[in-house]
Amino acid sequence: MIIESSNQVPRVTLLKRFPVPRNFKVTPQSRIEKGRKWAAPAGASRTKTFEIYRYDPESEANPRIDLFEVDLDDCGPMVLDALIWIKNKVDSTLAFRRSCREGVCGSCAMNMDGTNWLACTRFISDMSKTATIYPLANLPIIKDLVPDTTHLFAQYEMIEPWLHAETPTPEKERLQSPQERSNLDGYYECILCFCCTSGCPSHWWNGDRFLGPAALLQAWRWLADSRDEAKEERLDTLEDPFRLYRCHTILNCTRTCPKGLNPGKAIAEIKKMVIEREA
Amino acid sequence: MASKDRRSPLARARGLGSARGGVNHWWAERVSAIALVPLTLWFLGSIIAHAGSDYAAFIGWLKTPLASISMVLLLLALFHHTALGLQVVIEDYVHSSAKFGAVIMVRLGCIALASAGITAVLRIAFSW
Amino acid sequence: MDPKPPISDMTVARPRPLSPNIQIYRPQLTSVLSIANRITGVMLSLGAVGLVIWLTAAAMGPRVYGEVHAVIASWGGRIILFGFTFAFFMHLCGGIRHLVWDTVHGFELRWIYISGWAVVVGSIALTWVTWTVSLLLAG
Numbered sequence: 001m002i003i004e005s006s007n008q009v010p011r012v013t014l015l016k017r018f019p020v021p022r023n024f025k026v027t028p029q030s031r032i033e034k035g036r037k038w039a040a041p042a043g044a045s046r047t048k049t050f051e052i053y054r055y056d057p058e059s060e061a062n063p064r065i066d067l068f069e070v071d072l073d074d075c076g077p078m079v080l081d082a083l084i085w086i087k088n089k090v091d092s093t094l095a096f097r098r099s100c101r102e103g104v105c106g107s108c109a110m111n112m113d114g115t116n117w118l119a120c121t122r123f124i125s126d127m128s129k130t131a132t133i134y135p136l137a138n139l140p141i142i143k144d145l146v147p148d149t150t151h152l153f154a155q156y157e158m159i160e161p162w163l164h165a166e167t168p169t170p171e172k173e174r175l176q177s178p179q180e181r182s183n184l185d186g187y188y189e190c191i192l193c194f195c196c197t198s199g200c201p202s203h204w205w206n207g208d209r210f211l212g213p214a215a216l217l218q219a220w221r222w223l224a225d226s227r228d229e230a231k232e233e234r235l236d237t238l239e240d241p242f243r244l245y246r247c248h249t250i251l252n253c254t255r256t257c258p259k260g261l262n263p264g265k266a267i268a269e270i271k272k273m274v275i276e277r278e279a
Numbered sequence: 280m281a282s283k284d285r286r287s288p289l290a291r292a293r294g295l296g297s298a299r300g301g302v303n304h305w306w307a308e309r310v311s312a313i314a315l316v317p318l319t320l321w322f323l324g325s326i327i328a329h330a331g332s333d334y335a336a337f338i339g340w341l342k343t344p345l346a347s348i349s350m351v352l353l354l355l356a357l358f359h360h361t362a363l364g365l366q367v368v369i370e371d372y373v374h375s376s377a378k379f380g381a382v383i384m385v386r387l388g389c390i391a392l393a394s395a396g397i398t399a400v401l402r403i404a405f406s407w
Numbered sequence: 408m409d410p411k412p413p414i415s416d417m418t419v420a421r422p423r424p425l426s427p428n429i430q431i432y433r434p435q436l437t438s439v440l441s442i443a444n445r446i447t448g449v450m451l452s453l454g455a456v457g458l459v460i461w462l463t464a465a466a467m468g469p470r471v472y473g474e475v476h477a478v479i480a481s482w483g484g485r486i487i488l489f490g491f492t493f494a495f496f497m498h499l500c501g502g503i504r505h506l507v508w509d510t511v512h513g514f515e516l517r518w519i520y521i522s523g524w525a526v527v528v529g530s531i532a533l534t535w536v537t538w539t540v541s542l543l544l545a546g
Contacts, residue, residue: 002520003436003516003517004516004517005516006516010435014434016433016434017431017432017433017434018429018434020430022430025429026425026427026430027424027425029421029422030424030425032427053426062424114432114433115432134427136426137426137427137428137431137432138425138426139426140423140424140425141423141426142423148423199432201428201429201438201442248441248445250441251437251441252432252435252437254437254514254519255437255516255519268509271509272509
């Protein structure tokens with residue numbers, strides 16, 4: 001019951017979903033309908049059923065859930081391997097983003113068994129009996145498991161994720177002690193997969209104005225950088241009842257980060273820095 | 280889709296810009312919370328200690344300077360914290376124009392209730 | 408050359424569906440305790456109103472106070488009071504957990520979970536102690 005790191009899959013399920021109606025606040029075009037079942041090829045002995053969210057933008061239909069029976073002896077151990085197997089052997093129209101297949105690019109971020117993670121680092125054996133795969137939560141869907149992250153990247157662009165320095169570029173490098181460099185540890189490693197922002201309830205309700213954990217973690221990365229000279233402007237941009245203070249320390253972000261980073265802590269550091277310049 | 284939003288993604292994200300404020304609300308919520316920890320525990324302890332007392336004993340306790348001052352402080356901290364907390368809840372879930380009206384009603388209601396409560400405490404402290 | 412329109416531009420046949428959020432996202436200790444802190448907070452707001460009613464009744468003399476006291480001491484009143492006590496302790500313990508986080512401590516997942524379960528266990532234990540002591544003292 002005590003989770004030590006974010007890659008721990010929960011063993012006990014007390015509540016599978018919040019007790020809200022199935023289509024709570026769902027617009028008519030987002031309503032999910034029943035889809036079709038794709039049986040495993042003949043001769044498959046070890047199979048597992050995957051429920052996968054599907055959406056075809058070129059048809060008039062609503063999103064649906066398709067059932068796929070995957071031959072586990074014919075595909076690799078990770079959920080991404082299962083998706084690639086389905087695309088190769090069963091339904092080639094299944095759309096999903098993927099690239100590095102080793103948990104460093106952030107492309108295959110999706111919601112598996114109710115939590116956001118990277119498909120390439122999630123073991124099939126850690127999934128529940130019927131594995132459910134949805135796209136990242138609360139995002140417009142382009143097709144199947146491919147979300148439109150334009151707004152999330154716009155929020156990232158807004159915090160100006162580059163070095164602000166008026167001091168002219170030195171001959172060699174801008175100096176930084178090992179201690180100062182260590183302040184970036186745990187923040188520079190973000191791969192912008194947006195698992196955290198997509199899993200934040202505050203971003204679900206106020207995502208148009210609340211920046212979300214990913215953008216705020218990166219905002220802290222630049223605030224913590226000793227070489228950056230624009231702390232005042234950065235804090236002015238962030239200090240807003242919605243941009244920063246919609247964070248109520250729910251901490252779904254830290255729980256779900258596939259790189260083990262701590263956006264909740266970064267946001268607390270920003271709030272602390274805002275207080276420090278007041279007093 | 281009634282009104283088409285033709286803004287660029289960056290314009291949409293920027294919105295009306297940063298309010299460059301908001302820390303005061305956050306700080307006041309924390310300060311009132313810190314005050315409420317000892318005040319509410321004192322109140323709870325007093326109620327438990329007086330469980331089963333009659334009206335005269337209860338009033339006799341509430342008249343004492345320590346009890347009446349603590350009760351006034353409790354009401355001030357409690358309704359300040361309540362007003363701030365409920366404002367955040369309304370801002371989170373209400374996005375229509377009703378939001379401003381709701382926040383105003385909550386604030387004024389908390390001021391009214393705090394005043395009523397403090398008046399009651401002072402009446403007990405000074406008249407009986 | 409014209410820049411490409413943003414991908415979320417509404418030039419597709421119809422608006423894109425939104426992927427489900429609270430409808431499918433797994434409740435975890437993080438989100439459950441957070442919403443519990445909010446729900447108990449709103450409940451305590453109602454309790455604050457009750458506190459003012461109770462104080463006003465006390466200031467209006469023994470007869471009015473007696474009527475209000477009778478309602479509180481009834482079975483329905485006691486159940487509500489029990490609920491309020493639990494809400495109070497849950498919001499108090501949760502609030503202290505939040506105050507610790509505001510000092511930027513206790514953010515490692517291990518401590519998030521340990522403190523979270525401590526809030527749950529603490530709320531139940533403190534409610535039980537309070538009511539046992541009260542009932543014993545009241546006779």
